[in-house]
Amino acid sequence: GNSVTQMEGPVTLSEEAFLTINCTYTATGYPSLFWYVQYPGEGLQLLLKATKADDKGSNKGFEATYRKETTSFHLEKGSVQVSDSAVYFCALSDRDGLTFGKGITLSVRP
Amino acid sequence: KAGVTQTPRYLIKTRGQQVTLSCSPISGHRSVSWYQQTPGQGLQFLFEYFSETQRNKGNFPGRFSGRQFSNSRSEMNVSTLELGDSALYLCASSSSGGGDTQYFGPGTRLTVL
Numbered sequence: 001g002n003s004v005t006q007m008e009g010p011v012t013l014s015e016e017a018f019l020t021i022n023c024t025y026t027a028t029g030y031p032s033l034f035w036y037v038q039y040p041g042e043g044l045q046l047l048l049k050a051t052k053a054d055d056k057g058s059n060k061g062f063e064a065t066y067r068k069e070t071t072s073f074h075l076e077k078g079s080v081q082v083s084d085s086a087v088y089f090c091a092l093s094d095r096d097g098l099t100f101g102k103g104i105t106l107s108v109r110p
Numbered sequence: 111k112a113g114v115t116q117t118p119r120y121l122i123k124t125r126g127q128q129v130t131l132s133c134s135p136i137s138g139h140r141s142v143s144w145y146q147q148t149p150g151q152g153l154q155f156l157f158e159y160f161s162e163t164q165r166n167k168g169n170f171p172g173r174f175s176g177r178q179f180s181n182s183r184s185e186m187n188v189s190t191l192e193l194g195d196s197a198l199y200l201c202a203s204s205s206s207g208g209g210d211t212q213y214f215g216p217g218t219r220l221t222v223l
Binding site: 051089093096102 | 114116143145152153155158166200202207209210211212213214215216217
């Protein structure tokens with residue numbers, strides 16, 4: 001079946017540092033790929049998405065590129081802020097719905 | 111447009127009881143999916159409803175059930191609650207399901223004592 005693997009966390013960075021969160025997937029066919037973010041006490045918010053190979057999703061300074069050859073969808077941001085502290089989930093979507101990675105907690109220090 | 115709403119936001123129940131959670135999707139969305147989030151298991155898919163029919167189901171026991179009404183609102187029911195059912199239950203809606211983008215509600219925090 002489909003699966004999503006995220007790098008182990010948590011991750012702690014200083015403000016303005018560069019962020020990379022790795023995500024790889026296993027799927028049949030060509031799923032859509034997503035990054036969701038969850039702030040404390042809240043539900044999931046869509047951060048960005050890509051629906052086909054080589055697509056780049058971007059939002060709020062975050063970017064991720066759908067790499068079919070490496071089955072990856074790594075999340076990057078050039079300069080993180082304290083307000084980016086949250087849990088980040090990589091997910092893939094196919095006809096059966098969303099399959100999520102385990103999530104990774106990001107803490108950004110001032 | 112208003113987002114996905116879920117009620118209640120918090121619930122405390124005791125073992126053996128049953129519970130019903132409610133979800134109102136974004137206006138115009140016909141697909142509603144339910145997920146369970148726990149620290150140990152992460153986010154797990156429960157089921158998806160589309161046009162009042164269950165279209166997909168995850169790997170959960172029959173104590174977990176749901177339904178969808180003609181206005182696309184959905185309810186989820188858990189009978190004979192167990193301690194392990196304590197979780198955040200998230201509802202998500204999309205225009206037609208499948209690979210469409212899903213938009214999540216704030217969740218219902220269920221605690222089973």
